[in-house]
Amino acid sequence: MTALTEARPARAATGMTPRQKLVLTLLLGAQFMLAIDFSILNVAMPAVGAGLGFGLGSLQWIATAFALPAAGLTLLFGRVADLVGRRRMLLLGMALLAAGSLLGGLAANPALLLAGRVLQGLATAIATPAALSLITTSFAEGPLRARALGLSGALMSAGFTVGAVLGGVLTDLLSWRWAFLVNVPVALLVLAVTSAVITESRDGGRARLDVPGAVTVTGGLLALVLGITTWAWALPVAAVLLVLFVLAERRAAAPLVPLGVLTKRTVAWGNAGGFIAFATETSLVFLMTLYLQRVLGYSPLATGLALAVLGAGTVSGGIAAPRIMGRLGGRATLAAGLTLQAVATAALAGLGGTHASLPLLLVATAVGGFGNLVAIVAFMGTATSGLPDGEQGLATGLATMTQQVAITLGIPVMSAVATAGSVGVLTGVHTATLVNAAVALLGAGLALAFLKRR
Template sequence: MQNERIRSDNLLNSVNGKVYNKTIVFVLLMANFTLAVDFSVLNVALPTIGKDVGFSLEHLQWIATVYSLCAAGFTLFFGRIADLFGRKRLFLIGITLLGLSSLAGGLAEEPVLLLIARASQGLATAIVTPAALSLMTTSFPEGPQRDRVLGWNGALMAAGFTTGAILGGILTSVLSWRWAFFINVFVAIAVILIAPFVLKESKLNYRPKVDFLGAITVTAGLLAIVYGFTTAGTTSWSDRSAWGSLIIGAVLLLMFWFTEKYTPQPLVPISILKQGNIVWGNFTGLLAFITETSLVFLLTLYLQDVLGYTPLSAGLSLTALGVGTIIGGVIGPRIINLIGAKHAIIVAFVVQAAATFPLVFLNVGSGWLILLLVVTFIGGVANLAAIVGFMVTATSGLPDHEQGLATGLATMSQQIGITMGIPIMSAIATARMNILGHQTKMTILSGISLAIVINTALCILTALLIALFLRSKSQDN
């Protein structure tokens, strides 16, 4: 009788534990999906927002730029702060900021208020994303279960980028662009009501000194780097302010390295930055996001400027890519289970390259759309498998008290990759167009084709570098 009661209690605890973990995962995934949607939801609506709020055409890009600056520039700092002072606390602060800034953005009637709201949304992303990811990684031990959760997260975040483009077009056409902000308010309220009861706090038993010099140099350096890339993308690579920002950013990051090397309690221990899985894992993430986000930009350019599609039609045409990313996020952990993260990354980039290269042959005829749908679906599956491999690699081998730092580095790689990809490929395509002369459908197509060739080459180069330099677990043992 006693044994039966013990077995019954164990079974009940097991069931309750599974339900509890599922609730945690649901809350964290919902938050990260919302932040991914935020990145792209306003892109289609920018011209309408400019007319309603009073932005001049040359200043319109700042609606996207201030978001990217804050999301990429502050993520490493807040990832480490989450380790030191509590991930649950930071997560709830970030979600609250997301709700308030979204409400302000939806109600904005002048440019300054809208830019402040977008900057606050970017700051909320920098707070929430590493906190949410570290809460995930510390809720599950290294292995298949954690890999599966990271796969779901990657799939939903990638789907969020695609969904954002489609949702932005629908909301702008049917309701108002303001609902792109207001939806976040309802999500934030739901998360705030549930999260305090399901998330556990995790922080150090002592209160360490904060490395303010390290925090200032790394944040300022990242802000300068992101600003340089976004300026180059919106003006040109001949812009002196773009190169000036990149040089200043590089100097500040070099100062950060020496600061961390000689500080007793560094923001980012140098020993972590020397670990192969951290370095090459984040390199993988950087290139995965550079190649895929820039490809989406190039294909959007093709669909609108060559085939003459509307923004909404162009967004809907990329749905196959979004479906592919969801499937890639689901099967990615299974592939990692079978062949390991290193080999999964290599295979994923090779398949992504094979799926990207046929896009070089796109032409002015709409009959090529079927090719586009098929290969972007395959490329989406492969890209998400690489992203899951990146997250597993970049967060493994570290204790729980450093998971905020690991996920902060991973989020930083993601945000910088998203920010860098478009200006790099835009510059390549534009340079080709300028060489050919006047902008016509054929010169635009030629520029896009060259950029796609470079995109394919980056995938192959990444696969080669990972094969040569990333050590697998079996090699480490």
Template sequence: MLTAPASPPLISGRQRLTLWVLLGAGFMLSVDFSILNVALPKVGEGVGLAATGLPWIASAYALPAAGLTLLFGRMADLFGRRRLFICGMVVLTGASLLGGFAYNAETLLIARALQGLATAMAIPASMSLLTTTFPEGAVRDRVLGLNGAMLSAGFTVGALVGGTLVGLLSWRAAFFINVPVAALILCLTPFLISESSHPDRLKLDLPGAVTVTGGLLAVVYAVIETSILTAVVGVLLLSVFWMVELRSHAPLVPVRIFKRPTVKWGNYAGLVVLAMNTAMIFLMTLYLQNVLGFSPTATGLIFGLPGLAAVAAGVAAGRLIGRFGSRSVLTVGLSVQGLATLPLIFLGTDRLALAVLVPALFLGFFGHVTSIVAYTVTGTSGLPNDEQGLATGLTSMTQQVAITVGIPALSAIAATQGNELTGIRLALGVDVAVTLVSVALIWFGLREQGEHGTSLAVAARP
């Protein structure tokens, strides 16, 4: 006897409003990140920061964002996700006002560090609120797909309007634009989002928190400044952290979580997805401006238009995961990202190269965002609600670390060649090789997931 297929779970009106508040926060943070990248020269000029100091506008943000995300993700589990999300929005509002009114380089860098701190607080809290508000399965996959679409839309909007906004108003607008949006989110959150429950019996693992935060900060700083000594200190601190967690009765990061292929390989995938694509965009920015001679505004348009494919990918990714499973979508998406980068290795000095570059960016951005959604679904699947802050903290930390280390790593490879175009080609070749080798590793690493029913997302589908 044939039975009618079950209807997909419905999203209530309150859940829908909650969704848009949380997605709005992510959209705002991605717009801010993208606008500030465009505004960097004007920002430096406005506070008297020399060109050699401009990278620290990004680094001051990246250090706390990468180093503290894991800690705050676990604190969200223990002390309340809504509470931490609200605290992050408050810090972001204050930091944006401070940055907008900054009169010297020191004040500006403090504001950027506080913005990184706010990101470390808000992103894992908002992601864990998403994953606990919507049950694992088709609904959550679509929600995470929308999250990916909104983040991509934020980067695209920031790239397209950033130069115009800063040109018409001032570089200070790159900071002030956050304030009204954050204020609205702060007003709505207490009425729409309930506080998460948390286990009273657990306490924060202070030795683990200190060692992992110090280790991550040291490693990220070592990559930014190419400091071998700091890298050694970072590795030693992370090794101590691992030993602390093995012996702790209430570990910050239960070591058993890494026995799950989804957590281990999902986060590895995220590291490759984001590090390689971020570096590719940076290398192509150098190519467009230094080799082909395009202006920064034209460069923003060249990247911004293919960014529309990224928005479409975010919308489609959840449905694709529900149909084919996160393992298949992750590896196919990452393969598309890598293969779309391959023709860029052969670009020359003629502007006709745009006929290859723009379509490659369309395909690559689609594969990139599909992979982001798939790695987020993979890394947060199959875990209890009381570990969702930890899981989303891990995926968020992976994202921040990848964005921070990708550019310095491939830039160092490019710098080994005397000719800039030759260096870009070599670095892109390494990008493609790392990406495609990682596809094979991830496919086999997640084979246990695939053997037991294609994917957790499919298994949970009604």
């Protein structure tokens, strides 16, 4: 009887309480919407340009206006959430998302649309690390946190694909404006429910914000994104500012990013693996979009539906990943996921110029998406492990920054590889796909070499 009595709490500890389920559902919904918001305009971008008079050379600013604040400010707001309250920052992010989406959906000229995109990117920088740190502080490190992060990773990755599908559907059937306006009622619903369901969470200490660190790292990341996407001369500026950031952190009494955190293998190499996972898979979606539209002649709607199979693979990977991680540990799971992704991606080099290649694309992207999400869940679990609750906003801010910078970097790099040497579209896609697979395989090797066994 004593043994049975002692076993009950152990079993209960592996399950979520009803309140935890409600909180997790709300936070996952917010993250899913933010992920959709990132990709929903990718397929609709030509229609947006035609509707508002964007020139061909200025279309990239629709993506860059979002990426700049999303990547450059995430680390800062992840730390601010630790200090002033994670729920408060989530609410602020949702309010800005509703405002930015409404502004973009009603925009009558390019300037107003870009202002809406900036607000959406700012909302992502504020809300994403807040939601993720609320998850990690709501669930203790172990099986429950791994399960929550698995669902989070699955929905975030699926959101990128759903965004592409939804963008194609709304653009073809209604108008590109609905790619913005669809966010407004959902954001308002999240605002209303969050206030009633989630309690405030913050660092209990009296630490102040490290202003020199915040200024230098934010400026450095903004310059990095600008250098990657638009102006190469910004890259040296980014390097100088990031060096100044490191120097500032060494002298700060309460640093924005304690350098000791970055020396932890789980944080450093977990984020390295996550960077490769996000950069390769999101850029692969771009390559497959290029292939489907430019080689096979698919419409935006048909392209989005074809990529939905990849989304199904990612959801399956996110559901399976916590069990895999429980058996193998973060190191082996991250390496295995990236290896499976690399093999599936390499198979796409066999795509031809006819519709007969479609089954290969569907199977390979589904398998690769499964492997990618397994790797992403392992990245999230590894990069946030071994840290106290007071540093979870920092850890999730780092993880979210890794994600945003990887997405921002991956697409232009693979685009440059695909178009190098003025080769045909199909040949360029083949070359970039093989490079993509090699980078994913390199990530698996780095995880095995530098992360400790569990």
